[in-house]
Structures are given as C-alpha cells and as structure tokens.
Amino acid sequence: MKEILWHGRGGQGVVLAAQILAEAAYLEGYGGVTSAPTFGPERRGAPVVASTRVSRNPIRTVAQIEAGDVAVVLDASLFGMVDILGRLREGGPLIVNTPSSPENLGIEGCYTVATVDATEIAVASRLIVGGMPVVNTPMLGAFCRVTGLVTLDNIERALKRKMASDAAGANFTVVQAAFEKTIVREKEKERHG
Amino acid sequence: MADVRILTGNEAAALGVKLCRPNVVAAYPITPQSQLAEILSRYVEGGEMRAEYVRVEGEHSALTVCISASTVGARTFTATSSNGLLYMHEQLHWAAGSRLPVVMCVVNRGVGAPWSIFNDQQDSLAQRDTGWIQLYCRDNQEIIDTIIQAYWIAESLYIPVMVCYDGFVLSHTMMPVDIPDAEEVRGFLPPYKAHTLLTPEAPRTINSVLFPWRRPNPEGVLCDGYMEMRYKLQAAMTRAHGVIQKANDDFAGVFGRDHGGLVWKYRCEDAELVFSGMGSIANEATVAADLLREEGIPAGVAGVRTYRPFPREEAAEALRSAKALVVLQKGLSYGYEGCLTSDLKAALYGTPLRIPVVDVVAGLGGRDVKAREIADAGRDAWKDLQAGKQGNRSLWLNCYTGEDHAG
Numbered sequence: 373m374k375e376i377l378w379h380g381r382g383g384q385g386v387v388l389a390a391q392i393l394a395e396a397a398y399l400e401g402y403g404g405v406t407s408a409p410t411f412g413p414e415r416r417g418a419p420v421v422a423s424t425r426v427s428r429n430p431i432r433t434v435a436q437i438e439a440g441d442v443a444v445v446l447d448a449s450l451f452g453m454v455d456i457l458g459r460l461r462e463g464g465p466l467i468v469n470t471p472s473s474p475e476n477l478g479i480e481g482c483y484t485v486a487t488v489d490a491t492e493i494a495v496a497s498r499l500i501v502g503g504m505p506v507v508n509t510p511m512l513g514a515f516c517r518v519t520g521l522v523t524l525d526n527i528e529r530a531l532k533r534k535m536a537s538d539a540a541g542a543n544f545t546v547v548q549a550a551f552e553k554t555i556v557r558e559k560e561k562e563r564h565g
Numbered sequence: 566m567a568d569v570r571i572l573t574g575n576e577a578a579a580l581g582v583k584l585c586r587p588n589v590v591a592a593y594p595i596t597p598q599s600q601l602a603e604i605l606s607r608y609v610e611g612g613e614m615r616a617e618y619v620r621v622e623g624e625h626s627a628l629t630v631c632i633s634a635s636t637v638g639a640r641t642f643t644a645t646s647s648n649g650l651l652y653m654h655e656q657l658h659w660a661a662g663s664r665l666p667v668v669m670c671v672v673n674r675g676v677g678a679p680w681s682i683f684n685d686q687q688d689s690l691a692q693r694d695t696g697w698i699q700l701y702c703r704d705n706q707e708i709i710d711t712i713i714q715a716y717w718i719a720e721s722l723y724i725p726v727m728v729c730y731d732g733f734v735l736s737h738t739m740m741p742v743d744i745p746d747a748e749e750v751r752g753f754l755p756p757y758k759a760h761t762l763l764t765p766e767a768p769r770t771i772n773s774v775l776f777p778w779r780r781p782n783p784e785g786v787l788c789d790g791y792m793e794m795r796y797k798l799q800a801a802m803t804r805a806h807g808v809i810q811k812a813n814d815d816f817a818g819v820f821g822r823d824h825g826g827l828v829w830k831y832r833c834e835d836a837e838l839v840f841s842g843m844g845s846i847a848n849e850a851t852v853a854a855d856l857l858r859e860e861g862i863p864a865g866v867a868g869v870r871t872y873r874p875f876p877r878e879e880a881a882e883a884l885r886s887a888k889a890l891v892v893l894q895k896g897l898s899y900g901y902e903g904c905l906t907s908d909l910k911a912a913l914y915g916t917p918l919r920i921p922v923v924d925v926v927a928g929l930g931g932r933d934v935k936a937r938e939i940a941d942a943g944r945d946a947w948k949d950l951q952a953g954k955q956g957n958r959s960l961w962l963n964c965y966t967g968e969d970h971a972g
Contacts (some may be wrong), residue, residue: 391739395571398741405571406740411683411733411931430741432704432848434734435935 373404373427374521375437378511379456380446383416385508388534389444390422392512395530396522397426404431419454426521444515445469446490446507448477457481463559465518469507474557488514488554490546497546509543513550524551568744574735577705577742578644578670578728579604581712583614584750585668588639591619591630595649596682597732598672602644624649628656628667635665636771637764640716640757643667646732647674647681650688654695657725661696661798663772664760666719666726668712669697673844673895674732675930683931684732686844690872690896690904692727696798698805699872701843702730705742707824713750714812720757721808722801729872731845731895733931745820753819802874809871827876828883829868832858836865838947839884840939841909842893843869846928850893852936853943862947869905877912884909884918889950891923891943893934893962902959921946921955927962938963 380386394407404427464483474485494505531540608614631641675681817823840850847868857864867883894903
C-alpha cells in the first residue's frame with residue numbers, strides 16, 4: 373500500500389487533489405483507494421493535510437497516516453510551520469511547489485526531492501480561481517512524473533469524472549506542463565556496512 | 566457493467582436512500598451528517614428523487630414528520646448524529662412503539678458535554694433500548710447496501726431501523742462503492758404497505774391511552790393491553806434475527822455482496838484470540854489480526870453488524886475456538902463497562918466457553934485508533950493467556966489515565 377500526504381493551505385485544493393489521485397489510481401486498476409481530508413473544521417489559509425491511500429487490495433484501515441510514502445507540498449512556506457518530513461518515510465519522495473531547484477530547497481536527509489513551479493504554470497495558463505492560482509492539479513502532474521504510480525491518461529480521465537469538461541481540459545493542460553517541468557533529484561544511494 | 570464510484574460515506578448513503586425511493590425525507594443538518602441531508606435535498610429539488618423534503622426546526626420534529634408520514638402510508642427517511650439523535654430520543658420510542666418502519670442513518674459522533682464533532686458511537690449506543698434495530702457498517706459499500714436491506718427488514722417486521730456508520734472516518738472518507746442497479750433494487754424492495762393506514766376516509770385514534778389490562782373494544786373484541794403491545798415488539802425483535810439474515814442472504818443473491826448478516830467473521834475458523842467490535846474499528850481490527858497472524862498468534866475478528874436485536878447465538882458460534890476475547894468499543898455504560906462487552910459476556914453465559922474478556926474503550930471523541938495499537942492490546946491479552954491469567958480486564962486504549970490507572 374502507498375500512502376500519500378498532501379500538504380497545503382485551506383483553499384488550495386489539497387482535498388480535491390487527494391480525491392482526483394484516488395480516482396485516477398482506481399482507473400489505473402488499484403482495487404483499494406481511499407482519500408480523506410483532515411477531519412474537522414477547515415479555514416482558508418490555515419495549514420491543511422489531505423491523504424490518499426492506494427493499494428492493490430481493498431483497504432480496511434481508516435486510521436490516520438503516521439508517515440506517508442510520498443509528501444506533496446502545495447505551499448513551500450509550510451516548511452518550518454508544519455513537520456512535513458516528520459510524517460514522511462525515509463527516502464520520500466518529497467514533491468514541492470516552488471521556483472527553487474531541489475538542491476536549493478535545503479532539505480536535509482535521505483529523500484528524493486522533486487520541485488516544480490506550479491504557481492507559475494497556473495499563472496501562465498491563466499488558471500486562476502477566486503484570485504488564487506490553481507496549484508493542486510499541476511502537482512498531480514508532478515506526482516505522476518516522480519512516482520509513476522498513475523499515468524497522465526488516467527489523471528485526465530479522473531479530472532473528467534470530477535469536473536465539467538472545459539475545467540477538466542484547462543486543468544489537464546497544467547498537469548501536462550507540470551509533468552514536463554518537474555525537476556527530480558534522486559536520493560543518495562544508501563551506504564551499506 | 567458495474568457502476569463503481571469513489572464516494573464518501575455520506576454520498577453512498579444518499580445514493581442508497583434514493584434507490585429506495587422514499588416518499589418523505591425530513592432532516593435537520595448536523596455535523597458530520599450534514600452532507601447527507603444536503604445531497605438529499607438537492608435530489609428532491611432537482612427532481613431526481615420524487616419525495617417531499619420537509620425542512621424542520623430540529624431533530625425531534627424531523628422524526629415526528631417521519632412518524633406521521635409513515636402512519637399515512639409513506640416510506641420515510643431521516644438522518645442525524647450525536648446530540649441531534651439524543652434530541653430525538655422520545656420519538657425513537659414512539660416510532661418503535663407505533664411499529665413504524667422508519668429508516669434512519671446515524672452518522673456516529675461523540676455526544677456533549679464536552680462538545681466533540683468527532684466520531685464515537687455513544688450516540689446510538691445510548692438509544693439501545695428504544696426498540697429500534699441497529700445495524701453498524703464497516704465501510705461505504707456496506708452503507709449503501711445496508712440502507713437497501715434496512716428498508717426490507719423494517720417493512721417486513723414493522724420495526725424502525727438505524728443504519729449506523731462512523732462520522733468522518735467513513736462519512737468523509739472516499740472509497741470505491743459499487744452502486745446497485747436501480748431496477749434490481751426495485752425488484753428486491755417491494756413498495757411499503759402500512760399495517761394501519763390512517764386516511765381521511767377512515768379516521769381513527771391511534772395509540773390512545775391503554776390500561777394495564779386487556780379490554781374489549783366497542784365491538785366486544787378483546788384487545789391488547791399495554792403489556793401485550795410491548796410483548797409483540799419484543800417478539801418481533803426475536804423474529805428479526807431470521808429476517809435480517811434473510812435480507813442479507815437475498816441481497817447477496819441479487820447483488821453478489823454478503824455483509825455477514827448479524828455477525829461477520831474474519832479468519833475466525835481457528836482463531837484463539839478474537840477481537841470484536843462494531844463499524845470501522847472492527848474493520849481496523851482485521852488488519853491487527855493479520856499483523857498478529859504474522860507473529861504466529863492465531864487471531865481473528867468477529868464483527869457485530871447487528872447490535873439490536875443482539876445476535877447471542879451467532880456471536881457465541883463465531884467465538885467457538887476463542888481462548889481470549891478483546892472487545893473494542895467506542896462507547897460505554899458509565900459506571901459499568903463497554904456496552905458490547907456486557908452483551909458478549911452475556912451471550913457466552915450458559916455456553917461451555919469460559920474465556921477471559923478484555924474490555925477496551927477506544928476512539929472516543931475521534932481519537933485515532935491504529936491497527937498496531939489494536940494489535941498491542943491483542944498481544945497483551947495473548948501474553949496473559951500464555952501466563953495462565955484468566956481474569957477479565959478493562960483498559961482505555963491510547964488514553965492518559967493518570968496515576969490511578971488500575972491497568
């Protein structure tokens with residue numbers, strides 16, 4: 373089972389991103405998928421977490437994820453506020469929306485780090501909702517690129533199941549752009565002995 | 566071709582209700598049930614569901630609307646959580662005493678004080694003795710399927726049914742749900758027939774004051790007294806065992822999914838350490854049982870799906886090979902122990918099974934319960950058993966209990 377944590381701020385669409393991934397993973401043939409928001413009240417701008425679980429078999433757990441296999445960060449200003457690495461298994465990957473390169477992000481420890489400027493991609497595509505660039509869907513493109521867990525085709529199908537066709541089309545454009553522009557720095561090989 | 570969608574528990578419940586074609590829905594929104602009430606009102610407003618949606622000022626009225634509508638021949642639905650359910654308490658007794666087959670979803674939530682919007686099962690456990698059938702769901706597939714079965718059960722027995730599912734952990738978590746075909750549901754669930762139809766053409770008094778003894782009516786026919794009426798409810802509850810099992814089996818025949826009827830079993834055949842519980846915590850326990858099996862501990866789960874009527878025989882049968890029982894529950898009878906613990910102990914009375922029972926209170930007010938924590942509780946019970954300790958124990962899982970904790 374793969375456990376994915378989505379970190380963002382209220383209003384950035386972490387819950388929807390977690391849902392679209394669950395949808396895409398099901399279309400990919402994973403029989404077990406779940407997605408959950410952080411339970412309780414949510415406030416615009418406050419740090420929020422959503423999760424997706426993906427498994428070949430039906431999932432029987434609804435407990436909160438202690439440490440995920442993948443962390444996707446929609447807002448790099450959360451580092452220092454939220455213990456993102458504390459809830460990520462060693463190795464990662466950690467996928468961050470930032471103009472920085474993985475090397476310049478200053479992540480210590482043995483993690484695969486990937487970065488993409490999802491905000492810039494959304495602005496360039498004029499994909500702006502309520503005055504905010506849409507960063508959740510481009511991060512799905514980055515997720516595909518880094519993990520290979522789901523294909524872009526199934527992200528597109530999932531978008532069509534979750535939103536109206538023109539919105540799905542516009543969002544898939546930024547998914548593809550983010551897929552292309554994601555920079556990945558593989559974790560260092562574990563040293564033995 | 567199967568229509569599988571990725572849905573929250575509330576979305577699955579709403580689709581289940583729509584498939585059952587109720588005539589009247591009355592509900593008052595309360596977290597975590599709100600999404601269910603909202604979707605149903607949207608179905609009605611958009612013409613997807615031909616029902617009357619009655620907006621009310623509170624839960625007591627919501628159930629009163631269902632009671633009245635059911636009395637004039639309507640299939641009815643309501644849903645609530647927590648203090649909303651407590652506010653319905655008087656009318657819960659009334660619906661059951663009137664033998665009206667109302668179906669209600671209880672999206673389980675802790676009760677105040679102190680306020681919690683998060684999940685436990687104290688709300689529905691506290692309604693145990695109202696005369697309603699209570700069914701507890703493990704996942705979102707079971708929610709939609711159980712609602713369809715609930716109408717069949719309720720209308721076969723003229724007993725109202727609560728379909729209980731855990732707030733947030735199921736109500737707000739998305740997972741794949743196979744949507745039953747509308748025509749097949751139509752075939753499975755015949756139209757509702759009221760036992761006593763109140764109409765303008767045949768006005769009558771229903772549920773007037775009864776005297777302690779039986780008495781002839783004006784036509785000279787000897788009629789039930791209060792106690793006979795109440796006995797009939799209990800007798801119907803006894804018949805409910807078979808009806809609930811038949812609903813489960815017939816449903817499985819048509820739709821291919823068997824949720825276990827009254828008690829479901831996971832790796833129970835040779836299990837010596839058995840967990841029991843209701844709802845999502847029992848599903849979590851199946852993961853714990855797998856963890857313990859990997860360590861060589863023969864663990865299994867006997868999940869209670871039907872809490873009232875209590876499946877005494879089915880539970881004892883599921884525990885046949887057990888040498889220790891660990892009962893996980895999200896609610897208790899204050900001053901005694903977990904409600905399910907008492908019921909399971911009583912079910913074992915008079916059987917050859919004399920096993921230690923560990924009473925575990927867990928997950929109150931939404932406290933997370935992880936499979937590894939359940940496994941820890943199971944491992945401790947197993948060690949006690951190996952050490953020859955035979956006594957019963959109580960514990961509050963993952964809870965700071967201060968210096969006085971008796972362990």
